[in-house]
């Protein structure tokens with residue numbers, strides 16, 4: 001990592017960095033322990049909108065990764081914060097799981113399929129043709145279209161999984177309407193994360209497995225960035241991008257010694 005100010009805070013992506021679906025990646029537990037031991041502020045910043053922070057903590061803990069609920073910030077939470085800021089007490093038709101529906105309920109939104117203000121598309125492993133058809137018709141009738149994250153796929157041990165960005169493309173193709181994506185690389189997601197841990201961009205590092213969400217988010221917010229090759233990006237793909245991470249490592253296990261070295 002280039003000689004700059006000491007690192008005071010860490011933002012880390014989840015899927016492809018700490019876990020692949022429910023399977024912990026070696027070194028992830030040690031990385032979180034090293035962060036907690038160092039006393040550095042940190043946040044798990046995930047575009048995965050499926051789970052609530054409580055459920056996500058339990059899921060990570062099952063893999064030996066001990067992340068406090070308050071250290072989790074998801075694209076569902078960022079989307080709920082965005083809607084609450086934009087149109088308090090609004091209504092939405094939601095395609096997604098408890099992570100998204102709970103976050104919207106917690107900011108006072110009503111979930112409905114009757115002339116909603118917004119159609120909000122999130123991550124799920126059970127996209128239904130009926131729900132997507134309903135979304136298409138509501139958007140055609142004037143509902144504003146939001147999506148939690150632009151990821152086209154997510155990593156798993158068996159291979160890539162279709163994700164929100166790919167389903168959003170289907171809806172866009174059918175309606176001619178593109179969604180507003182709230183998750184990474186939207187600066188809103190990065191800004192809300194930095195504010196949440198009172199971090200400053202020049203003393204914060206972003207760790208991720210995607211160049212088009214994690215690394216560009218860090219770059220454009222003025223953070224140093226670490227790309228891990230344990231998720232959606234292969235080393236041979238990095239040069240195709242017009243920008244580079246500060247450092248490239250095989251996996252989160254290689255970041256553990258950096259936590260103490262850079263503090």
Ligand SMILES: O=C(CO)COP(=O)(O)O
Nearest residue numbers: 014015046047048154163
């Ligand atoms: O869920 C995702 C796409 O399926 C991406 O999640 P992360 O942002 O944690 O990698």
Ligand SMILES: [Mg+2]
Nearest residue numbers: 013015016209
């Ligand atoms: Mg990821």
